[in-house]
Amino acid sequence: MCAPRLAQPAGYQPRRPGKTVLHKVVREHMETFFAGMDEAGITLPRTIRKEFEAFLACGDLSAGFLRGECRACRKALLIPFSCKRRTACPSCGAKRMAATAAHLVDRVLPEDVPVRHWVISLPFDIRYALIKDRSLLSAVLRIFIDVVFTRYRDRSRCGPDGQCGAVAAIHRSDSSLRVNPHFHLVVLDGAYQIGNEEDASPSFHGARHPTDEELRAIATKVAKRVRRLFLRRGLIDEDGMPIEEVEPTVTDGQVQFGWLTADGDAIIAEPDRTGGGTSCAEVAGFSVYAGQALQDRDRIEKLCRYVSRPPFAHEQLAETKDGRIAIKLKRPRRSGETHAFMKPVQLLRRLTSLIPPAGMNLTRFFGILAPAAKHRCNVVPVPDILLHISPNGTEPVLPPRRDGLDWASLLRRVYDIDVLDCPCGGRIRIIAAIESPAVIRRILKHFDLRADPPPIAPARGPPEGDGWFASL
Numbered sequence: 034m035c036a037p038r039l040a041q042p043a044g045y046q047p048r049r050p051g052k053t054v055l056h057k058v059v060r061e062h063m064e065t066f067f068a069g070m071d072e073a074g075i076t077l078p079r080t081i082r083k084e085f086e087a088f089l090a091c092g093d094l095s096a097g098f099l100r101g102e103c104r105a106c107r108k109a110l111l112i113p114f115s116c117k118r119r120t121a122c123p124s125c126g127a128k129r130m131a132a133t134a135a136h137l138v139d140r141v142l143p144e145d146v147p148v149r150h151w152v153i154s155l156p157f158d159i160r161y162a163l164i165k166d167r168s169l170l171s172a173v174l175r176i177f178i179d180v181v182f183t184r185y186r187d188r189s190r191c192g193p194d195g196q197c198g199a200v201a202a203i204h205r206s207d208s209s210l211r212v213n214p215h216f217h218l219v220v221l222d223g224a225y226q227i228g229n230e231e232d233a234s235p236s237f238h239g240a241r242h243p244t245d246e247e248l249r250a251i252a253t254k255v256a257k258r259v260r261r262l263f264l265r266r267g268l269i270d271e272d273g274m275p276i277e278e279v280e281p282t283v284t285d286g287q288v289q290f291g292w293l294t295a296d297g298d299a300i301i302a303e304p305d306r307t308g309g310g311t312s313c314a315e316v317a318g319f320s321v322y323a324g325q326a327l328q329d330r331d332r333i334e335k336l337c338r339y340v341s342r343p344p345f346a347h348e349q350l351a352e353t354k355d356g357r358i359a360i361k362l363k364r365p366r367r368s369g370e371t372h373a374f375m376k377p378v379q380l381l382r383r384l385t386s387l388i389p390p391a392g393m394n395l396t397r398f399f400g401i402l403a404p405a406a407k408h409r410c411n412v413v414p415v416p417d418i419l420l421h422i423s424p425n426g427t428e429p430v431l432p433p434r435r436d437g438l439d440w441a442s443l444l445r446r447v448y449d450i451d452v453l454d455c456p457c458g459g460r461i462r463i464i465a466a467i468e469s470p471a472v473i474r475r476i477l478k479h480f481d482l483r484a485d486p487p488p489i490a491p492a493r494g495p496p497e498g499d500g501w502f503a504s505l
């Protein structure tokens with residue numbers, strides 16, 4: 034007798050996480066990587082191992098699922114739990130990106146007000162200090178916000194009382210997964226003037242596109258203030274040199290760049306020291322970029338997705354014929370290379386340095402958009418209640434979001450599909466969350482599905498003559 038059929042909502046493809054390059058890398062090299070770190074005397078925070086283990090279980094039915102049933106045809110739908118991790122799990126990162134962007138457009142960014150994308154990236158010699166010290170990172174972000182807000186107050190002619198607003202996303206790496214903390218801002222493109230006692234409704238005054246000269250002035254100001262901050266905290270000396278040597282454990286060595294052929298051959302380019310992006314203004318390693326002003330809500334939502342995107346996507350990773358991992362770069366380097374190549378353990382090393390401390394907030398709100406801002410309620414959009422009502426229960430591992438956007442409505446919004454619509458025309462109802470290993474096994478067997486988690490390879494010794502850790 035063949036196994037009973039599962040419902041297949043149109044357009045909904047259950048993920049197959051075990052098939053991704055990253056899953057294979059973590060499965061096969063995680064234990065070797067941790068053993069190598071141990072041997073080198075490097076203690077990693079416990080959250081790191083947890084993050085990788087959670088990633089391996091993410092989307093895997095053998096780790097538990099929601100059980101749904103169509104009210105009409107009685108077919109079952111099994112929805113695996115997800116891990117919700119921000120860094121090591123690109124799928125959950127993508128889900129979070131979509132949820133964040135939806136939230137920003139629905140509940141945060143004022144309607145009828147243009148926004149502008151700003152980015153600042155920071156000089157090489159201060160990056161490691163920033164990645165290690167979250168309060169320092171926050172302080173640098175505040176400086177950037179402050180300088181940009183001052184510019185807006187001046188340009189919108191609102192004077193010192195003008196109120197600006199911004200959402201900031203903290204990024205910890207560049208597209209080759211190198212430690213590279215930088216900030217993306219979505220800034221209201223102007224400032225609010227708050228009315229008098231009788232009429233306190235804020236009126237918005239726009240600002241024009243920043244000139245290259247203004248960008249240079251902003252970069253200069255930020256550079257000066259950040260240097261002062263570092264001096265005050267005793268992180269650099271009067272000559273601007275770092276006082277503390279960068280720990281060798283956080284520098285992760287050279288990665289090769291080149292091209293990947295369709296057959297999986299890695300073509301390595303000659304080392305090129307001129308690489309790196311250009312920007313509108315760069316002063317002492319601080320580079321400031323400002324995009325176009327956007328008014329269209331769809332484009333703003335796209336921008337919000339872009340700034341809250343995870344460090345990388347599954348599609349960026351490929352395996353080369355010689356067993357290395359190729360990461361497709363967001364943009365080819367100046368000399369044309371399209372990929373970065375690294376060994377699997379090197380990829381894991383990079384990922385561990387990108388995982389933020391537990392509880393660190395990577396999306397922050399400033400000015401009139403800050404959670405406690407007095408006039409916030411007068412400018413943020415009024416929520417569309419209909420959007421937030423789900424016909425059924427939510428996925429239990431995702432705690433009810435404060436904005437009420439659950440998993441099913443998220444899928445509907447992002448992919449235009451409804452995971453709870455059965456092809457028979459009936460509606461699928463979530464009936465249980467299955468977490469007991471015995472029950473999981475029984476149900477999966479019943480549907481003829483794999484009931485064991487994919488095996489994790491034990492630690493292997495380093496290849497002979499290759500101090501693999503030293504070469505990371």
Ligand SMILES: [Zn+2]
Pocket residue numbers: 040103104105106107108455456457458459460
């Ligand atoms: Zn049905």
Ligand SMILES: [Zn+2]
Pocket residue numbers: 087088091092115116117118122124125126
């Ligand atoms: Zn996940």
